Amino acid sequence: MVGKSLFIEELSVDFMISTGKVRAVDGVSVVFESGKITGLIGESGCGKSVLGMAILDLLPAYATLNGKIDWGEQSLNEYSIRKRKLLGREIGLIPQSPSESLNPSRKVKAHLNEALRPLGLKRQERYKKAEKLLRDFGFNEPKRILKAYPHELSGGMQQRVLCAIGTACSPEWIIADEPTKGLDSELCKQVQQTLQSLRIQGIKSMLVITHDLQLAEDLCDTIAVMYGGQIVEMGDVLHHPLHPYTKAFLDALPKNGLHPISQINKGVEQYSKGCCFAARCLKSRPRCFQEKPPYKGDKMHWVRCFDAG
Amino acid sequence: MQDKAKILEAKNITKIFQNGFGKKSICSLKNVDITLNEGEILGLMGPSGCGKSTLARILLRLLPTDSGEVLWKGEAITKKCGHQLLAFQRGVQFIPQRPESSFDPRLRLGKSVVEPLSFFKESWSEKNRKRLQVLLTQLSISEELLGRYPHQVSGGEIQRLALCRALLLQPEVLILDESTSMLDVSVQAQMIQILADLQEKHHLSYLFITHDRELANYFCNRIIVMEKGEILKKGILQN
């Protein structure tokens, strides 16, 4: 059965703050295909989390959204409350920071109960389903975990509980928002295994938002690179980088020599009409500041740059 | 090869933490020996919970030890306190992991950066002002940032400000506790470059605590690995 892909067209997200308008996502057009695990990588402030939240309509009240988000043939922009309930069931979320995403005053049982409520099961059935979910995510004693409070579990266990909550209604899509942020290397490995096991659970499509390149490399089928609110490249970027930013980003890794990316030239407007990376790009030309670069390449691997391709 | 002077040493350190009313004791460090030579970058690696941060705090004299000695330039400082420790406190500085929590949130960064001078009874003189200017240039910090509060600057900027604050005291040793692990990849690269430059210019020695193997391989002269409170092996790298 062919699943529904996420079609995003000219999406822009602006935040209204006291000093004016800040554009977090700038005219992003991308297709996240169903049946694949797509990684969305970028550094702090590039807008990747905002993009994820925009898809799920979890943006704060002072954010304004322009553009289209389609899921399959359904438009996600204009929807009623009823459709929104559908959203939570079909597209699941695994949020960041497990310790902050679980309610410390409620047991794991209560969390899973709440997640399973849309399925409309009876209480006994819900309990059994919760146990099965926990077993699927590697817990050997689900009964004990269900009775525990979040702070009684270790970081890795909390993350797995969050995964269980996110997948409780067997959604078609999962959006994982920075699943390994702030975790040390062992926990990262555990989280990676958990996410890989999701595939076996039957989750066909995933969007993994992260700045951890190792996770992206091991887990994802295709990777999109985001900078300054725009997606600059998508495809097998870690092995065949085409965009200057991706190349510079990879060069900054310790194994490649820790070369820092050149600094932003002062005096250049932050949101220029052209390419978002122009101010720091070593290959930039006047054209790069004036026009937005075109899409080059094919569905498997595309890049937005005047120079590449 | 010339024998380098030992600037900071810990000998036979043991630290036991008591939990509750002495019911449960956790042996955090067991007979740990560590030597930092002058002008070298010593890497300290290990999984979380192995005792790296505890060792760092003991070296900084923020925690007392149950047994063993800490030596600064050959002199034992474990028993000293108060103003006897002044030279040591000035000479060894600490750059922590979480940048945003190393500054008092209620003070503007400019005030926080120059504050430590007053701990050592130094006034805000013309000489110090010039030194600050030089440091700001070396660290690529714009003076505008000094008028901001800690929550108004980014992670990379605040780590550089923490460095600036430490270097204003003209230390000889910097203990960096996972200082780059919360930073983005490119910001980390920039920070490491700055650290390398500073080491040359100011003749510093670093104790670089990290869990990133590749980073340690790239940056450090020598690496020590710890696990469960004990030193596992000492790797010596040719650099």
Place this chain on the structure above:
Amino acid sequence: MKKSDFQMKIAITLLSFIILSGLLAPWLAPYDPNEIHMAVRLQGPSKEYLFGTDALGRDMLSRILYGGRASILLALIATTLSMTLGMIIGVCAGYFTGVCDIVLTVVTQIFQGIPGTCLMIAIAGILGPGMNHLLLALVVTSWAGFSRIVRTETLRIREQPYMEGLRALGAGTSTLLLKHLIPNMLPNVVVLFTTRVGRSVLSIASLSYLGLGLQPPHPDWSVMISDARLHYRSAPHLIIVPGLCMFTLLFAINLLGDALRDRMDVREEEVKEW
């Protein structure tokens, strides 16, 4: 920012009005507040006596103008003293922990355990009426609450990473306490201070009502309310006017506390020259 600005403006306007009218009372008051005029007693508001007269024919307006002074002054002094005492004890207990903490906490808990109003009445009753005794009663019954809260705040701030960082940089105990610990506590303490001032005003009023606080013929709002007990059914203005004044004062104080707390939150401040 806007909301707290607006609150500040209202609070300051009201408080200035009250304080100024109290300060300028000797010039503003049309009559002598203590002058008895039995012929015009218990009159309602009229052209001659804007707020009417009380049971002894004294002009209410003049008494109101003079009346705020004692309460406000006393309340401020009492709250400042008990806050100072509470902070010293709370900070010592929270910062130095160990035996010091245990001893101070036990003492605090003993004082908190005694019912406040009873203790206040007991002290005032035993020592007799008078400003000093009133102050003593107020401070003894309210410092413990301050101390408890300050101790909790101290424990919280002490654990913050930047405190450790400052210690590593070489900061001494007095610097840490005076320049970092206490300023970080201030926003919460300020709000606490303003609510306590309000409470002190009410405590003074209660004691005066019982005859243990400020004594007649001293014009004071709480004394006026107390005096009105016998006559308020026929002359309600005797209670309404001082009651409203008391309410306005407490309202303004609380508003000020809220606005100050918002103002002290550095998250909203702009970038400046350092």
